[in-house]
Each structure stands twice: as C-alpha cells, then as structure tokens.
Amino acid sequence: MEAHTKMNDVQSTIVTVIEQLLERSNKSDIQVSLDSPIHGDGLGLDSLETAELSAILEDEFGTDPFGAGLMPETVAEIADYYIEGDGSNASVPA
Known part of the structure; x- marks a missing residue:
C-alpha cells in the first residue's frame, strides 16, 4: 500500500509541476495526464520549456x-x- 501511495504522490506532484510550467508559458489550456506526450501534439514543450522542466524536477x-x-x-x-x-x-516534497 505504501508503494502505491508513493506512486500517486509522485505522479500528482509531477502533474502539478507541469501544469504550473504550462501556466507560466501561457499554455494553461492544455490538459495534463500521465499519457500526455511531452512534446509535439501533447504538451508542446519546446527545448527551453523542457530545460525549465528539468530544472524544476531537479x-x-x-x-x-x-x-x-x-x-x-x-x-x-x-x-x-x-x-x-x-x-x-x-522523496516527495511535503
């Protein structure tokens, strides 16, 4: 059960981080799901946004x-x- 909770916490943290990045990039109309491709027709992140995502995740x-x-x-x-x-x-941030 604890591993499942950690999985959900990690997933929701990552989705939230990406939603915040998209909002700052004026792409807040894009829906984020686990199946969303990061580039192209999915989230449409460019190389600069991908680098920003990398820094935020770090x-x-x-x-x-x-x-x-x-x-x-x-x-x-x-x-x-x-x-x-x-x-x-x-660890998942509190």
Missing part, C-alpha cells in the same frame, strides 16, 4: 530524468523514473 526531487541522460516521451515516463528508476531515492 529542485523538487534532487534529480531529474533529463539530467540523467534519459529522454522521457510522456508524463508517465517521468513519473516512472522517480517511482522505479534512478530517482527512486527521491
């Missing part, structure tokens, strides 16, 4: 998938990095 979790050399394509792949990958030691 601030929130102490590490990020982009800085680790990964290129996640969906919001779920970012969450998976923290749930089961190299970011698994990261």
Whole structure:
C-alpha cells in the first residue's frame, strides 16, 4: 500500500509541476495526464520549456530524468523514473 501511495504522490506532484510550467508559458489550456506526450501534439514543450522542466524536477526531487541522460516521451515516463528508476531515492516534497 505504501508503494502505491508513493506512486500517486509522485505522479500528482509531477502533474502539478507541469501544469504550473504550462501556466507560466501561457499554455494553461492544455490538459495534463500521465499519457500526455511531452512534446509535439501533447504538451508542446519546446527545448527551453523542457530545460525549465528539468530544472524544476531537479529542485523538487534532487534529480531529474533529463539530467540523467534519459529522454522521457510522456508524463508517465517521468513519473516512472522517480517511482522505479534512478530517482527512486527521491522523496516527495511535503
């Protein structure tokens, strides 16, 4: 049960971070879900917004998938990095 709670906490934190980034980028009309592609017809992040997302995730979790050399394509792949990958030691901010 605790692993499931951590998964939900990580996922909701990541969705919130992305929603805030989109709002600052005047893209607040875009709906964010775990299945959302990060680029293209999904969230439509450009390279600068992707770099900003990377920095925000690093601030929130102490590490990020982009800085680790990964290129996640969906919001779920970012969450998976923290749930089961190299970011698994990261704690969810209170």
